């Protein structure tokens with residue numbers, strides 16, 4: 001599993017619902033999370049854990065599957081790890097992450113299970129949701145705590161609750177203000193640590209227009225993808241995160257004129273009246289890499 005694999009959508013499926021576990025991966029999300037945390041009532045924690053274990057062991061999935069465990073400070077967290085790691089999820093999603101120590105603790109437990117089970121060392125990864133001011137303050141420490149870390153995410157509902165405010169609907173111009181600083185700081189921490197940044201769920205399943213606006217906002221902030229809760233949100237999110245034909249065409253032209261400039265021993269050139277130099281080249285390469293990963297651009301090189 002590549003650190004930089006495409007994770008435009010990371011969709012949750014409640015771990016106590018066998019139908020959801022069976023079908024969640026068929027809708028085209030880049031990544032799916034089987035949840036035994038907040039979508040599962042306390043009375044169902046044991047049965048959900050068992051259901052998720054058997055789903056992971058018995059079913060074949062077309063995308064990567066993570067498991068959101070309960071936090072290790074709760075009565076269920078360590079049992080979730082002990083019970084579910086031998087079923088070899090692609091990654092553990094730790095909710096409400098607050099320190100690098102927690103990640104190191106989980107890393108050590110995974111290392112032991114990998115040894116015991118004969119799994120490839122390092123094959124089980126970790127993704128952490130930041131859902132509190134303390135987690136945000138330690139975001140870089142968390143993001144860089146283990147080579148298993150593939151992404152940090154913001155859990156916006158809990159984050160807003162911990163601020164004693166509401167999670168408003170994110171929009172380019174209004175709304176989402178309560179998460180604006182936290183979202184940016186999570187992107188900064190992820191980028192410094194060299195891992196991905198994943199935005200929070202959007203809970204109003206009927207409001208497609210605001211979902212798209214929110215995805216545009218978080219893409220602009222630098223996020224690689226978004227958590228989601230329902231299959232009908234997948235295509236809308238992919239639509240924003242997948243480079244358009246126009247973006248691909250522009251990226252190709254940027255790389256082509258830059259190559260021309262370099263042939264003339266110059267590091268800067270104009271394209272349609274706009275200066276093109278190294279930062280634009282890096283962005284153009286990223287657009288083409290994402291387009292290739294999304295299957296909308298096949299050429300290697302430019």
Ligand SMILES: CC(=O)SCCNC(=O)CCNC(=O)[C@H](O)C(C)(C)COP(=O)(O)OP(=O)(O)OC[C@H]1O[C@@H](n2cnc3c(N)ncnc32)[C@H](O)[C@@H]1OP(=O)(O)O
Pocket residue numbers: 011012013014019020021023024035038039157158201229230231232
């Ligand atoms: C703040 C947090 O912690 S968020 C993370 C935890 N939350 C979750 O895991 C919730 C996951 N999502 C869900 O359970 C559901 O989408 C709900 C409860 C939000 C809405 O459920 P519904 O109103 O039934 O959704 P909808 O009518 O769109 O369902 C259509 C189909 O998609 C399926 N579906 C809906 N959500 C999911 C999902 N997350 N994964 C897989 N399948 C799903 C339904 O089972 C249904 O299938 P069917 O037609 O074969 O019966």
Ligand SMILES: O=C([O-])CC(=O)C(=O)O
Pocket residue numbers: 038095129131153154155156157158159199200201227
């Ligand atoms: O990961 C998410 O976005 C869902 C979540 O737990 C939250 O918002 O509190």
Ligand SMILES: [Mg+2]
Pocket residue numbers: 038095131155157158
């Ligand atoms: Mg949460």
